[in-house]
Structures are given as C-alpha cells and as structure tokens.
Amino acid sequence: MYKPLLLSFLVCGITGFVQKANAQVFAANYTTISQQNKNQPDRKASIPLKEALRDAETRFGIHLVYKTDEIPNRLIAADALSGKLEQVLENLLNPAGLTYKKVRNTYIIKTQKVKTSGKEILTPSETSPEALPSTRTISNDLSSLRTVPSQLQFPTSAARAVVLEDIKIAGKVGEENGQGLPGVSILLKGTNRGTTTDANGAFQLAVPDEKAVLVFSYVGYLPQEVVVGGRTALTITLVADTKALGEVVVVGYGVQKKTSLTSAVAEVKSEQLTRRPVSNANQALQGIAPGVTILDRGGSPGPNSRATVRVRGITTLSSNDPLFIVDGVEQPFNTINLDDIESISVLKDASSTAIYGSRAANGVVLVTTKRAKSGKAVVDYSGFYAVQNAINKPEMMDLEPYMRLQNVAYINSGAAA
Known part of the structure; x- marks a missing residue:
C-alpha cells in the first residue's frame, strides 16, 4: 500500500519540475525575441x-x-x-x-x-x-x-550622382584656300545625329564620347571621316573631287562646268570623231549625239555632201537646219577637217534662242577647234581612202548598136526613120 502511494508522489514531483523548467525556458526566449524586435526598424x-x-x-x-x-x-x-x-x-x-x-x-x-x-x-x-x-x-x-x-557599405549621401554629359564640338569646314563651305553635311557615324555648316562654314555638334567619328560630305568634294579624340575644336579642309568638277561644256558665250549645267546639251569629244572611218564631219557626228538625226544621201566628201541634220526632229515649216558655229563664227559644218575638231556641243532646247535668236530655233551646233600647246612639237598622221561602186550597174551599148535600135524603135512607132 505504501509503495504505490510513494510512486504517485514521485511522478507528480517530476511533472511539476518539468513544467517549471519549460516555463523558465519560454520566458527566456520571449525576453530574447522581445529585445531583438526592439532593435529592428519599424x-x-x-x-x-x-x-x-x-x-x-x-x-x-x-x-x-x-x-x-x-x-x-x-x-x-x-x-x-x-x-x-x-x-x-x-x-x-x-x-x-x-x-x-x-x-x-x-x-x-x-x-x-x-x-x-x-x-x-x-x-x-x-x-x-x-x-x-x-x-x-x-x-x-x-x-x-x-x-x-x-x-x-552602401554609398552615403556624400557620394553625389554622376551625370554623363555630351561633349560639345565646334569647328569650321573650308576649302584648300581657307574659304568656308556653307551647307556641308556633318553626320555622327552610325547614328542619325548630325548638322550642317552655316554661311561661314562654322558648325556645332554634341557627341557622346571621344571615340565618336564625324563624317563630312559635300557635293563635288571627297567625303572625310574624322575621329573626335580629346579635341573640342576642329578645322576641316575638304579636297575637291577633280573627276567630277574637271569637265567643262561649251555653252553659248563661253564654257560652263558640267556640274552646274541645266540646259539640254549633247557633247562629243574629238576622240569619238577621229576613230570613225568617215569622210566628213556630218558622217562623224551621225549616231553618237543623242537627239541628233543625220541622213547622208550622197556620200560625197567635203562640201559636196548632201547630208540632212535635224535636232529633235522637224520643228519649223520652212528651214529645219540647225545653226553651225565654229569658234564663235557661223560656218558650214562640212568644210571642217575632222582632225581640227576639239569638241562638239549640240544645244537642243529653247535656251539657245536667248543667245542666237530665232536662228537657233532648230538647235545650235557649237564646234571648238584645237589650240596650240606649249612644249615639244608633236606630229600626228592619219590616212584614209575608200572606193565607192554602184550596185547592180547595167551594161551600156556602143554607139552604132544604139543608133540602129533607135531607128527600129522609130519605125515601129510609125515615125520616119
């Protein structure tokens, strides 16, 4: 009887001790968590x-x-x-x-x-x-x-924000003689950002960094690419494109650059004329000048040629021949030696009438002959000969057979022999 009672007291004591220990542990943990929460931000x-x-x-x-x-x-x-x-x-x-x-x-x-x-x-x-x-x-x-x-540690407010700004470039674009070029196109390579020069050739442009490449282009000049580098002021000199600006055309009172030519002009050089096997200038011009039609009926050499020249067809009711001007003087075209011709310009539109009047209504053919050049004497020789024969030429009778047949024809017709 005393053993079961003693065992019951032992069990109750142990249980109470465990509960008290758990309560102490929970209280300690609660204190730690409470202190931790006080240190955390709201x-x-x-x-x-x-x-x-x-x-x-x-x-x-x-x-x-x-x-x-x-x-x-x-x-x-x-x-x-x-x-x-x-x-x-x-x-x-x-x-x-x-x-x-x-x-x-x-x-x-x-x-x-x-x-x-x-x-x-x-x-x-x-x-x-x-x-x-x-x-x-x-x-x-x-x-x-x-x-x-x-x-x-994170940067503090003392570390100011760094704002990246574009580099402003200013400069001038000109020719080899130093004169400014207006309207030069300046483009930042690889982008659509660009500008043009003013009347004095000056410009301003903002670029992102020192590695930027600027492309300068202008009509009649070679394009040029320039790396900005560490410079903020640029002086650019464009070189003229001699291939595009070197050619000139004879128009009326003088010569005009081909790049500024606005009227309808057909130009023929001497090299195109001399390499053709022809006997006069009309035949040499045939087929090589756009808008010019030449019909050679006789084929006779020199001034006896009966060639018909038409510029843009028949334009008047009377004479349709164009006006031929050789070194500023009116002259027949057939009398010119092909080896003396430097160039031929054919004025085909109405702008030629402003200079030569109504005589130029059918067009104007301007001929420029060669000039002497300084230096050593140069002798050129060119020769050409040809034979012309009629096609299907009939055989002719002698005098006596012809007269006999003529008498027979009269008798047959009832006339006296």
Missing part, C-alpha cells in the same frame, strides 16, 4: 524603393526610366520623399548606389560604380540585402550580433 515607417520611385513620379509629375533588375529590393524611410525633386531623388538613389540623368521631363536611372579612397564600391546589384548572408542571429547576448563589413 516596418510601417519604411517602404520598398520601387514603390518610393512610383510615389515620386506621381507627386512631382515626372517620368522615371529604369531597368527593373537594377533596382535593389531594399526599404527606404518614408520621410525620404519629403523635400524638392532633386533632393528626393538623391535620398532614394544615392544610398542604393544609383545615379540619374535628366532628359527634358524624363529621368533615366542607372547604376554607377563610385571610387572612394582608391577602393571601388560595388553596385547595388552586387551589394543588395538579398545577395548578402544573414547579418543577425537570435541570442541572449545582443553584443554578438554580426554587422555588414565596412568594405560592403
């Missing part, structure tokens, strides 16, 4: 950085452009949104290692590595709270809480 007084940026957009009526993955998931104090726009952006971005650039009413946010005392501070993507190991442990000893190492 979640209601902090908001995520992304939400703070959206609030700033709404409050100031601006547009923020940024990559979502570049904005760290960190909390920002709610009072950081108080103040002017620039101050608010610095409060939000500087602690996160971000910078901004203003373009009109838009602010572009991007990461920026800032160097302090020779050491490089990591960007937010490398030092975000999610990328760091746990910095707190639950313990009764609050002094053992681990903190973030000093080399991984």
Whole structure:
C-alpha cells in the first residue's frame, strides 16, 4: 500500500519540475525575441524603393526610366520623399548606389560604380540585402550580433550622382584656300545625329564620347571621316573631287562646268570623231549625239555632201537646219577637217534662242577647234581612202548598136526613120 502511494508522489514531483523548467525556458526566449524586435526598424515607417520611385513620379509629375533588375529590393524611410525633386531623388538613389540623368521631363536611372579612397564600391546589384548572408542571429547576448563589413557599405549621401554629359564640338569646314563651305553635311557615324555648316562654314555638334567619328560630305568634294579624340575644336579642309568638277561644256558665250549645267546639251569629244572611218564631219557626228538625226544621201566628201541634220526632229515649216558655229563664227559644218575638231556641243532646247535668236530655233551646233600647246612639237598622221561602186550597174551599148535600135524603135512607132 505504501509503495504505490510513494510512486504517485514521485511522478507528480517530476511533472511539476518539468513544467517549471519549460516555463523558465519560454520566458527566456520571449525576453530574447522581445529585445531583438526592439532593435529592428519599424516596418510601417519604411517602404520598398520601387514603390518610393512610383510615389515620386506621381507627386512631382515626372517620368522615371529604369531597368527593373537594377533596382535593389531594399526599404527606404518614408520621410525620404519629403523635400524638392532633386533632393528626393538623391535620398532614394544615392544610398542604393544609383545615379540619374535628366532628359527634358524624363529621368533615366542607372547604376554607377563610385571610387572612394582608391577602393571601388560595388553596385547595388552586387551589394543588395538579398545577395548578402544573414547579418543577425537570435541570442541572449545582443553584443554578438554580426554587422555588414565596412568594405560592403552602401554609398552615403556624400557620394553625389554622376551625370554623363555630351561633349560639345565646334569647328569650321573650308576649302584648300581657307574659304568656308556653307551647307556641308556633318553626320555622327552610325547614328542619325548630325548638322550642317552655316554661311561661314562654322558648325556645332554634341557627341557622346571621344571615340565618336564625324563624317563630312559635300557635293563635288571627297567625303572625310574624322575621329573626335580629346579635341573640342576642329578645322576641316575638304579636297575637291577633280573627276567630277574637271569637265567643262561649251555653252553659248563661253564654257560652263558640267556640274552646274541645266540646259539640254549633247557633247562629243574629238576622240569619238577621229576613230570613225568617215569622210566628213556630218558622217562623224551621225549616231553618237543623242537627239541628233543625220541622213547622208550622197556620200560625197567635203562640201559636196548632201547630208540632212535635224535636232529633235522637224520643228519649223520652212528651214529645219540647225545653226553651225565654229569658234564663235557661223560656218558650214562640212568644210571642217575632222582632225581640227576639239569638241562638239549640240544645244537642243529653247535656251539657245536667248543667245542666237530665232536662228537657233532648230538647235545650235557649237564646234571648238584645237589650240596650240606649249612644249615639244608633236606630229600626228592619219590616212584614209575608200572606193565607192554602184550596185547592180547595167551594161551600156556602143554607139552604132544604139543608133540602129533607135531607128527600129522609130519605125515601129510609125515615125520616119
């Protein structure tokens, strides 16, 4: 009877001791957690950085452009949104290692590595709270809480935002004689950004960096590419394209550059005339001048040629021959030696009548002969001969058979022989 009673007392004592021990452990843990919670910031007084940026957009009526993955998931104090726009952006971005650039009413946010005392501070993507190991442990000893190492601290508000600005380039574009060229096209290579020079050849253009390449182009000049480098003032000299500007055309009173020619003119060089096996100038011009039709009926050499020349067809009711001018003097075209011709210009439109009047209504053929040149004497020889025969020429009778047949014809017709 005493054994069961003693066993019951032992069980009750052990149970009470265990409950008391559990209560003490729970009280100790509760004290530790309470102390830990007192050291943590108030979640209601902090908001995520992304939400703070959206609030700033709404409050100031601006547009923020940024990559979502570049904005760290960190909390920002709610009072950081108080103040002017620039101050608010610095409060939000500087602690996160971000910078901004203003373009009109838009602010572009991007990461920026800032160097302090020779050491490089990591960007937010490398030092975000999610990328760091746990910095707190639950313990009764609050002094053992681990903190973030000093080399991984976020940039403070003292690290100002770095705004990248374009480099402004000014300069002048001119010819080899130093005279400025107006209207020169200047283009930043690989982009649509560009400008043109003013009346004095001066220009201004903003480029993103020192590696930018500027392309200078102008009609009649060779294009040129220039690397900006570290310069802010440029002096460019364009070289004329001699192939495009060297050719001249005889028009009326004198000569005119081919690039500024606006009227309808057909030009023939002496090389095209002398290599053709012909006997006069009309035949040489046949088939090589656009808009000029030449019909040679006789084929006689020299002035006896009966060639018909038409410029753009028949234009009048009477004479349709064009006006031939040789070295400024009216002269028949057939009398000219082919070897003496330097060039031939055919004026085909109505602009020729402004110089020569109504005689030029059918067109004007301007002939320029060769001139003497300084230097050694040069002798050229060219020879050409040809024989012309009639096709299907009939055989002719002698005199006596012809007279006999003539008498027979008279008798047969009833006439006296």
